[in-house]
Amino acid sequence: GAVVSQHPSWVICKSGTSVKIECRSLDFQAxxxxxxxxxxxxxxxxxxxxxxxxxxxxxxxxxxxxxxxNHASLTLSTLTVTSAHPEDxxxxxxxxxxxxxxxxxxxxxxxxxL
Amino acid sequence: xKEVEQNSGPLSVPEGAIASLNCTYSDRGSQSFFWYxxxxxxxxxxxxxxxxxxxxEDGRFTAQLNKASQYVSLLIRDxxxxxxxxxxxxxxxxxxxxxxxxxxxxxxVFP
Numbered sequence: 650g651a652v653v654s655q656h657p658s659w660v661i662c663k664s665g666t667s668v669k670i671e672c673r674s675l676d677f678q679a680x681x682x683x684x685x686x687x688x689x690x691x692x693x694x695x696x697x698x699x700x701x702x703x704x705x706x707x708x709x710x711x712x713x714x715x716x717x718x719n720h721a722s723l724t725l726s727t728l729t730v731t732s733a734h735p736e737d738x739x740x741x742x743x744x745x746x747x748x749x750x751x752x753x754x755x756x757x758x759x760x761x762x763l
Numbered sequence: 764x765k766e767v768e769q770n771s772g773p774l775s776v777p778e779g780a781i782a783s784l785n786c787t788y789s790d791r792g793s794q795s796f797f798w799y800x801x802x803x804x805x806x807x808x809x810x811x812x813x814x815x816x817x818x819x820e821d822g823r824f825t826a827q828l829n830k831a832s833q834y835v836s837l838l839i840r841d842x843x844x845x846x847x848x849x850x851x852x853x854x855x856x857x858x859x860x861x862x863x864x865x866x867x868x869x870x871x872v873f874p
Binding site for chain 2: 681683691692693694695698740742744752753754755756757
């Protein structure tokens with residue numbers, strides 16, 4: 650299947666700082682990527698759709714000014730968690746797929762905010 | 764009603780048995796259906812995709828779709844302890860590429 654990578658795999662930061670997470674499609678171009686968040690023992694919740702060359706679209710309840718998404722190229726989308734707080738601690742996962750249907754997931758980034 | 768519903772389990776089956784995982788969805792506009800396997804602490808791994816009514820087989824896995832009943836299932840034949848994981852059903856939101864996930868069914872295969 651298609652390969653999607655994420656970096657970093659885990660990050661610990663202090664409250665109030667910003668954290669950037671990268672999502673790359675390694676063997677295909679992705680005009681659309683998706684960002685999810687998963688809290689312990691819960692399912693994946695779609696946060697936003699990242700569109701190459703245009704603004705991301707956010708799901709209801711997700712603050713676009715807090716979770717900044719940039720999709721500057723056909724292989725890279727970034728999610729920046731601004732002014733992170735402990736409640737933002739979660740497992741952040743991106744997905745993408747050839748053809749646009751977001752079927753393949755990156756390995757995820759575990760964020761811990763102290 | 765949740766958009767995608769799954770029994771949380773755990774579903775316990777002995778090694779070598781058939782595990783049957785079920786999922787219902789509410790959006791009649793959905794056209795794409797996926798089963799993912801997620802091990803604890805890892806991201807989901809795509810197992811099967813199905814787009815039309817009927818059965819689709821891939822190795823030990825068979826996905827079944829019934830759009831009239833808004834029901835999709837996954838059968839795992841000859842279950843192995845390594846199959847123990849949480850299985851997530853995902854359905855596209857009608858008319859979009861967005862995936863909506865169920866809460867997952869935890870499968871335990873005991874030797």
